[in-house]
Amino acid sequence: MDTKSILITGCSSGIGLCTAKRLKQDGYRVFATARKQQDVDMLAEQGFESFLLDYANSNSIQDCVQKVLAATGGTLYALFNNGAYGQPGAVEDLTRQVLHEQFENNFFGWHELTNLVIPVMRKQGYGRIIQNSSILGLVAMPMRGAYNASKYAIEGLNDTLRLELHGSHIFVSMIEPGPIESQFRANAALYFKKNIDTNNSPFKDRYTQLLNKLETQGPVVPFTLPADSVYKKVTRILTAKKPKAHYYVTFPTYLFGYLKRLLPTQVLDFLLGKV
Numbered sequence: 001m002d003t004k005s006i007l008i009t010g011c012s013s014g015i016g017l018c019t020a021k022r023l024k025q026d027g028y029r030v031f032a033t034a035r036k037q038q039d040v041d042m043l044a045e046q047g048f049e050s051f052l053l054d055y056a057n058s059n060s061i062q063d064c065v066q067k068v069l070a071a072t073g074g075t076l077y078a079l080f081n082n083g084a085y086g087q088p089g090a091v092e093d094l095t096r097q098v099l100h101e102q103f104e105n106n107f108f109g110w111h112e113l114t115n116l117v118i119p120v121m122r123k124q125g126y127g128r129i130i131q132n133s134s135i136l137g138l139v140a141m142p143m144r145g146a147y148n149a150s151k152y153a154i155e156g157l158n159d160t161l162r163l164e165l166h167g168s169h170i171f172v173s174m175i176e177p178g179p180i181e182s183q184f185r186a187n188a189a190l191y192f193k194k195n196i197d198t199n200n201s202p203f204k205d206r207y208t209q210l211l212n213k214l215e216t217q218g219p220v221v222p223f224t225l226p227a228d229s230v231y232k233k234v235t236r237i238l239t240a241k242k243p244k245a246h247y248y249v250t251f252p253t254y255l256f257g258y259l260k261r262l263l264p265t266q267v268l269d270f271l272l273g274k275v
């Protein structure tokens with residue numbers, strides 16, 4: 001029985017790359033995937049079994065799963081849905097197309113990959129599905145509507161999936177990181193510049209500050225943690241007999257996760273507007 005294989009998405013940088021490296025060191029058989037060939041080559045050079053997987057491309061998802069299953073003889077212990085990006089911008093400045101793309105990458109692709117893996121796990125009688133959600137899957141922030149919506153959607157879908165998989169020995173867990181050191185902000189800046197018409201927006205002035213923050217190197221938010229703080233939760237999920245549904249990472253997640261349950265919406269909105 002192969003109890004140690006894991007498929008990870010979005011391993012070109014940040015949390016995915018860190019988790020892939022650390023789990024490989026721990027002895028897991030890691031299938032480290034990325035959406036660009038140059039990153040697949042980089043991962044292969046580092047000794048990973050690496051394949052292309054772009055959530056926005058169904059063929060790449062199906063090809064990747066086939067290759068992984070061919071390599072393992074048809075089993076997979078765990079899936080870590082991790083690859084995603086943040087599309088910044090006020091809700092009224094998001095076109096339908098831009099929001100659609102955010103969901104293709106952060107939501108529909110995750111669902112398609114998960115659905116390809118569930119039958120494998122049902123057949124073998126065990127499995128772990130780990131979704132890298134976010135503090136922004138729990139609470140909202142201004143200028144983060146597209147990303148917020150995609151992470152809320154993942155939370156909702158997986159709350160249902162968890163109920164449906166009850167008793168199957170397949171466990172679905174969501175990790176809720178707050179600010180983590182990675183390429184996330186730099187990548188978000190690229191999507192912001194590509195997709196938001198700042199000149200014709202009522203938020204024009206605010207966008208200047210937003211872009212400065214996105215393009216600042218290094219941590220700009222207090223309580224930012226390194227990427228291996230997420231790896232530590234992944235390991236707990238992989239080794240727990242019965243993993244939990246939610247794993248918080250960083251102080252802001254604990255704080256706002258708690259305040260959301262405690263405070264009236266008006267008060268929480270006031271606080272979130274200040275963050």
Ligand SMILES: NC(=O)c1ccc[n+]([C@@H]2O[C@H](COP(=O)([O-])OP(=O)(O)OC[C@H]3O[C@@H](n4cnc5c(N)ncnc54)[C@H](OP(=O)(O)O)[C@@H]3O)[C@@H](O)[C@H]2O)c1
Binds near residue numbers: 084109133135182
């Ligand atoms: N950093 C944070 O503060 C933070 C907080 C909460 C949650 N998260 C979550 O953590 C996860 C990893 O982000 P990160 O912080 O490590 O940022 P990152 O360094 O930007 O890494 C994101 C990874 O996702 C990949 N990706 C983007 N779109 C993809 C697609 N369509 N198909 C496959 N892979 C795709 C990126 O590939 P490319 O290099 O090709 O773009 C990259 O490998 C994300 O789900 C994010 O929402 C991050």
